[in-house]
Amino acid sequence: xTAGSPxxxxxxxxxxxxxxxxxxxxxxxxxxxxxxxxxxAERVLSPEHRVGSGVAALILCLSALIVCGRxxxxxxxxxxxxxxxxxxxxxxxxxxxNTLANLASASxxxxxxxxxxxxxxxxxxxxxxxxxxxxxxxxxx
Numbered sequence: 001x002t003a004g005s006p007x008x009x010x011x012x013x014x015x016x017x018x019x020x021x022x023x024x025x026x027x028x029x030x031x032x033x034x035x036x037x038x039x040x041a042e043r044v045l046s047p048e049h050r051v052g053s054g055v056a057a058l059i060l061c062l063s064a065l066i067v068c069g070r071x072x073x074x075x076x077x078x079x080x081x082x083x084x085x086x087x088x089x090x091x092x093x094x095x096x097x098n099t100l101a102n103l104a105s106a107s108x109x110x111x112x113x114x115x116x117x118x119x120x121x122x123x124x125x126x127x128x129x130x131x132x133x134x135x136x137x138x139x140x141x
Contacts, residue, residue, distance in 0.1 A: 006131030010071030013091075013124035014064035016117065021060035028054040036114065040107025063091050070128050088129045095122035 027037055028050045034042040038049050045053060068074050069084035076084065095118045102115035 004127075006071040006128055007073060009124050009127035009131070010067045010073060013067045013121055013128060016121045016124065017060045017064040017067070020117065021057045021064070024053040024057035024060060028057060035107060036109035037107075039105055040110060063087075066091060067125060067128050071131065085129070088125055092122050092125035092129055095119070095125060098122075 023033070023037075027033055027045055030044055030050065032043045034040065034045045034049070037053070038045060042049065065074065066084055066087040069076055069080060070088040074080075074084075098118040099115050099122060102110040102118055105111055105114075
């Protein structure tokens with residue numbers, strides 16, 4: 001995991017999380033993309049799954065912020081840095097579990113597309129977690 005800088009890994013992960021968040025927003029708004037989510041059983045999600053997709057979109061946006069914070073792209077204090085460091089490890093583990101769940105799904109979209117996406121996000125998060133911790137107090141470049 002030495003290729004690229006932690007910021008590059010974080011920006012790639014944040015882009016992935018943001019893209020999936022947009023997909024979840026589309027599902028929450030009733031887009032007929034349900035074959036690629038929630039097991040693929042519904043073309044248009046039920047009201048309960050639509051709420052779940054809305055919540056997932058919020059969590060995915062927070063995930064993008066966490067990896068950016070861990071890579072030093074956001075202004076932070078030592079307390080925030082601890083949160084960003086732990087959060088990125090949690091995200092890597094969650095993406096690994098999501099990959100397994102997607103591989104076990106009945107939906108071909110989840111098995112062949114979402115599993116690759118979540119595995120990629122897992123590797124990107126691991127790349128960010130394994131990078132040196134940037135100094136606190138600064139932000140941006």
